[in-house]
Amino acid sequence: MASYSTSEFKNGLKFLMDGQPCTILDNTIVQPGKGQAFNRVKYRNLMTGRVLEKTFKSGEKVDSADVIDTDLQYLYNDGEFWHFMDVESFEQYQAPESAVSDINKWLIEQDMCTVTLFNGQPISVTPPKQVTLEVTETDPGLKGDTAGTGGKPATLSTGAVVQVPLFVQIGEMVVVNTEKGEYVSRAK
């Protein structure tokens, strides 16, 4: 297995810690004027999402993690797994609940997502930055209000709930920013 020495540490580097894939968020060299150098490393465990810190003696090695980000099309959910497909090779992947639990409310069939694979298995899914969803439930509000000054909660077809302007009605399509979970506009 390939390994990385502390001198190769940089943000975004994927490595294994206790068998789990991690990515470096911050790497700071501690170099006392007279003394051994260390790398202060902040990293995210890609399985759990937890951010951790460790300090490595300079020259220490970590194993590389076979982690790649790939663009896959979301197909369907069979109740247990979320299925994705490589649109060029037609190869299919099934992602467990843990890989999509935070974002499954933004998954729309046929949408392209960024899927992180660890040893070929999906471990996390990033939905498109913006998705278009139908409003299935919201307070009717005032018909005449088109200024959009106020707001009200609206439930979308995937079950996601976002704040929308008062003029948005049931059955309309809206564009939502998935990173912030915020309404962007009505879909044209």
Added chain:
Amino acid sequence: MSRVRNNSLDRRSQLQKRSQLLQSLRAFFYERDVLEVDTPMLSAGATPDLHLRSLSSRVQIPGIKEAQTLYWHTSPEYPMKRLLCEGSGDIFYLGKVFRDGDLSPRHQVEFTMLEWYRLGFTLQQLIDEVCELINSILPTPRKIQQLSYRQAFAELAGIEDIFQADAQSCIECLQRYGVPEIVGVDADDKPLWEQLVLTEVIEPQLGQGVISVLCDFPARDAALARINPQDAKFAERFEVFVDAMELANGYRELTDARLYRQRFEANLLQRSQFGLSPVPLDEKLLQALEKYSLPDCSGVALGVDRLLMLQQGFTDIEQGLSFGLHDA
């Protein structure tokens, strides 16, 4: 993070701040009749210090077929000491030095150092002068907190006597202060665990609202400082911290030429034990020390880029540079 400074600081005013700092530093020494010297950056000899990595260049010298390897100085210490041996009197250097591999919000491979030597100064006289200089630059002068190495471990890390403590008590101290797990240090490597208590527990508490001066380092950390003639456990060395950042490192200088050679040889041995390649010693320095001997003096090196950071409230050393390494 963008490497380009992202605040809207006007470029010219940024350059002026650095220029003004360099002027103030020079004025401080001109006023005290300390002579500026512009020593060579390239040398046939390199520092054998285990933790300093010199950059080197291949230099073509007319008449010699093979290009010669010369080393970029990590500090102007050796040629300055040669000048002192030759009778230069009080001198200072303000310019670039190079340390390979050092790059962080507090480090640059190429950085600006202020180094000066004062004849006949005791360590305490030099400490006072360093603090006076720092206070003349900081936006508001600060009180001085001077504490010994042992005192720092007792008061700031809860280790009663670090000279007697074992590796385990250092490990427990790190846990007690919630320091993240350390990877790659042997459980019984006391000096390294001790260093970690210093860098991870003590240093973050130093220089908070004051100028902290750490002194009476253990003799093994003497580098080229004199061993205290009253107590051989201690080296006559100090470090200065402001806002938890190491700013200066000073010695009552070793004068005996034989001791220089001994310490250099010990460094070379350490290098080979750590699997590092040997470096040629600065034989010209050793010859000068043998021939004239170093006058009794104290000397100190101070990081100018860090001083500028502290003066201006910068969080990254690059904010005070015309161009950082990534951008050069």
